[in-house]
Amino acid sequence: PNKQHSHIEMRRFALTKLRDFGMGKRACEDKIIEECQHLIEVFKKFKGEAFDTTQSINCAVSNIICSIVYGSRFEYNDPEFTSLVDRTNRLIRLSGSPSIQMYEMFPSILKWTADRNEGFKLVAANKMQNLAFFRRLKETLNPQMCRGIVDAFLVRKQNLEESGITKSHFHDENLLITAMNLFAAGTETTSTTLRWGLLLMAKYPKIQDEVQEELRRVIGDRQVQVADRKNLPFTDAVIHEIQRLSSIIPTALPHKTTRDITFQGHFIEKGTTVFPLLTSVLHDPSEWERPHSFYPAHFLDKEKKFVKRDAFIPFSAGRRICLGESLARMELFLFFTTLLQHFRFTPAPGVSEDELDLTPVVSITLSPSLYKLCAVSQM
Numbered sequence: 001p002n003k004q005h006s007h008i009e010m011r012r013f014a015l016t017k018l019r020d021f022g023m024g025k026r027a028c029e030d031k032i033i034e035e036c037q038h039l040i041e042v043f044k045k046f047k048g049e050a051f052d053t054t055q056s057i058n059c060a061v062s063n064i065i066c067s068i069v070y071g072s073r074f075e076y077n078d079p080e081f082t083s084l085v086d087r088t089n090r091l092i093r094l095s096g097s098p099s100i101q102m103y104e105m106f107p108s109i110l111k112w113t114a115d116r117n118e119g120f121k122l123v124a125a126n127k128m129q130n131l132a133f134f135r136r137l138k139e140t141l142n143p144q145m146c147r148g149i150v151d152a153f154l155v156r157k158q159n160l161e162e163s164g165i166t167k168s169h170f171h172d173e174n175l176l177i178t179a180m181n182l183f184a185a186g187t188e189t190t191s192t193t194l195r196w197g198l199l200l201m202a203k204y205p206k207i208q209d210e211v212q213e214e215l216r217r218v219i220g221d222r223q224v225q226v227a228d229r230k231n232l233p234f235t236d237a238v239i240h241e242i243q244r245l246s247s248i249i250p251t252a253l254p255h256k257t258t259r260d261i262t263f264q265g266h267f268i269e270k271g272t273t274v275f276p277l278l279t280s281v282l283h284d285p286s287e288w289e290r291p292h293s294f295y296p297a298h299f300l301d302k303e304k305k306f307v308k309r310d311a312f313i314p315f316s317a318g319r320r321i322c323l324g325e326s327l328a329r330m331e332l333f334l335f336f337t338t339l340l341q342h343f344r345f346t347p348a349p350g351v352s353e354d355e356l357d358l359t360p361v362v363s364i365t366l367s368p369s370l371y372k373l374c375a376v377s378q379m
């Protein structure tokens with residue numbers, strides 16, 4: 001129960017603070033727009049030659065979380081930052097590796113695997129890096145002006161201690177876990193979705209044409225803003241369809257049943273670990289006309305207006321729904337539209353659209369296999 005209380009309090013804290021530090025707000029929109037400009041500069045440097053977008057997209061997306069958590073962004077060539085990004089990326093790959101998954105299921109049989117060993121080292125290095133960031137933030141802490149979630153946590157801890165409360169959930173270990181979880185949860189997911197998006201645009205150039213035509217007609221050369229979404233129904237439908245088809249978190253997170261329950265004729269005892277299979281809904285043939293194709297019309301009505309669909313649950317549903325949903329949606333919309341305004345995405349020379357492979361790399365998330373694209377400047 002203590003662990004559960006701790007989780008509930010930390011979830012509440014993280015959610016309030018995510019909101020305080022901009023989730024769904026104008027300040028956050030401005031941060032994302034600023035980051036789009038940095039990402040565009042990086043893409044431009046390749047001058048239309050094929051490259052792997054993973055590293056730069058990871059950095060751009062991580063920077064949004066860094067602004068919210070630590071209160072500042074990093075340069076893409078800052079080694080403290082890139083090593084944190086790369087290690088988190090590697091950790092997510094590892095955590096879905098067959099040996100680690102076996103370990104999760106049968107911990108007593110498989111006490112030690114090489115992957116688990118590497119995982120420990122990566123976590124330890126990320127902890128050290130975070131502790132160094134925290135030390136710097138502590139030195140310059142100003143309770144009147146919190147720069148990010150870490151500051152807010154430290155101030156809350158100080159206040160509790162000053163009023164004589166020493167046994168709270170606001171201790172260093174929880175700060176570390178909160179910062180690292182937000183970083184891991186907020187980076188890989190959004191950047192993987194964006195990489196699926198660019199790959200799908202290169203594979204289906206006619207759909208890319210339609211997105212770019214809509215952007216030119218509705219926005220022109222100016223910067224896209226969140227408020228424009230309602231006037232971009234086709235683009236909005238494409239982004240939803242990217243998330244639906246890629247279904248990047250196929251098994252959500254494990255949950256425990258809080259009571260005995262009978263589900264679809266099966267009795268499940270209280271306290272059983274269950275994995276809600278999001279893909280079974282996102283690709284349900286009774287919900288979607290073309291469950292396994294890239295078909296943006298899933299989200300358009302006859303007048304080509306955007307329509308919401310109940311079976312669209314890439315962020316899961318219920319009390320444990322993704323904490324960062326509104327931030328993620330803002331990021332996906334702004335990064336995707338701004339990139340498509342600036343670039344035409346095509347397969348590497350000598351590769352046809354048909355040859356672009358949509359087979360996912362299976363881990364905790366489903367990400368695109370390594371690919372290179374050309375980003376041809378349009379502006």
Ligand code: HEM
Nearest residue numbers: 185186189190193249252253314315316320322323324328
């Ligand atoms: C496209 C992007 C994203 C997708 C598809 C996604 C999806 C999900 C899913 C499916 C879960 C599991 C929900 C469940 O257990 O039923 C989850 C949990 C979570 N997500 Fe996201 N997410 C995304 C982006 C983000 C971002 C940007 C943040 C950053 C703040 C974030 C923070 C979290 C956290 C903290 C949890 C755990 C919540 C809890 O355990 O109570 N996510 N997300």
